[in-house]
Amino acid sequence: MTDIDVTARSSVCLIIGDPVTHSLSPTIHNAGYSALGLPFVMAGAHVRAESLSAAIAGFKALGFRGLAVTMPHKVSIIPLLDELDSTAKEIGAVNTVVHADAKLTGYNTDWLGILNPLERLSDLKGRRVALLGAGGAAQAALYACTSRGAHATIFNRSLDKAQALATRWQCAASTLDAIEEIASCEILINTTSVGMAELISESPISSECLNSNQIVFETIYAPRSTRLVCEAEARGARVIRGIEMFLEQGLAQFQLHTGVKPPDAVMRKVLEVASKA
Numbered sequence: 001m002t003d004i005d006v007t008a009r010s011s012v013c014l015i016i017g018d019p020v021t022h023s024l025s026p027t028i029h030n031a032g033y034s035a036l037g038l039p040f041v042m043a044g045a046h047v048r049a050e051s052l053s054a055a056i057a058g059f060k061a062l063g064f065r066g067l068a069v070t071m072p073h074k075v076s077i078i079p080l081l082d083e084l085d086s087t088a089k090e091i092g093a094v095n096t097v098v099h100a101d102a103k104l105t106g107y108n109t110d111w112l113g114i115l116n117p118l119e120r121l122s123d124l125k126g127r128r129v130a131l132l133g134a135g136g137a138a139q140a141a142l143y144a145c146t147s148r149g150a151h152a153t154i155f156n157r158s159l160d161k162a163q164a165l166a167t168r169w170q171c172a173a174s175t176l177d178a179i180e181e182i183a184s185c186e187i188l189i190n191t192t193s194v195g196m197a198e199l200i201s202e203s204p205i206s207s208e209c210l211n212s213n214q215i216v217f218e219t220i221y222a223p224r225s226t227r228l229v230c231e232a233e234a235r236g237a238r239v240i241r242g243i244e245m246f247l248e249q250g251l252a253q254f255q256l257h258t259g260v261k262p263p264d265a266v267m268r269k270v271l272e273v274a275s276k277a
């Protein structure tokens with residue numbers, strides 16, 4: 001349990017989503033506020049799609065400070081904001097909102113959640129990246145790859161969705177059964193939902209795609225080790241777990257909400273404990 005002194009002066013931040021009770025954002029942000037003695041507090045708010053507009057108006061009227069935004073609101077929140085940072089505009093999704101000077105500004109820190117852990121292991125320039133999936137998380141990954149000069153190919157169950165995204169980001173597209181093509185990539189990023197919930201025992205690709213020259217980035221953080229992660233490790237690939245993406249997007253979000261550099265080690269520790277619970 002984090003010890004924070006909530007007073008009438010506290011700046012209030014919320015994580016909004018549907019569902020939201022599973023979120024570990026309040027856990028890591030409140031630990032960070034507490035460690036630095038910042039007069040901030042974060043709570044969860046269960047906001048359904050049909051209530052989003054009223055929720056945002058209320059958030060603004062109440063003078064709350066910041067939002068963390070999760071599914072299904074990352075795109076639909078955009079027209080409800082006053083301003084959009086250029087990166088959020090290019091990705092087409094918002095996961096962070098800051099209320100300052102009577103304006104709500106939308107940002108995206110999800111792409112940093114992909115970029116920062118990857119760049120700790122490898123330079124991205126000229127690398128061949130297999131991006132698995134063509135949904136919202138894929139856009140943040142594509143922004144991260146293209147911003148650093150990597151060559152991405154989108155592999156998706158539905159080829160038409162992969163092709164639409166490939167046109168937008170000027171890259172190649174194929175399907176998840178293109179084993180040789182995927183195997184030839186140096187970096188694999190899974191943004192599909194295969195490996196969680198009802199697909200927990202599955203992997204989006206055959207284990208034949210995996211080898212020891214690769215870095216495999218799993219964006220799913222529950223479970224901690226998906227089937228893809230286990231198979232990648234068994235084949236000698238270097239693995240980045242979803243918890244790294246969650247932490248990095250949260251650190252960048254903390255800085256936007258508070259204007260203060262986050263206490264990385266404290267937030268990582270509390271996340272590691274909470275995600276094992």
Ligand code: ATR
Pocket residue numbers: 132133134135136137138156157158161191192193194199204
């Ligand atoms: P997010 O916004 O989190 O990326 P999403 O937009 O729902 O989530 O995208 C989910 C991704 O998982 C899609 O790429 C989806 O593939 P389709 O475009 O073919 O629907 C992929 N996905 C979901 N279930 C899948 C399955 N059983 N096998 C393969 N891919 C699957």
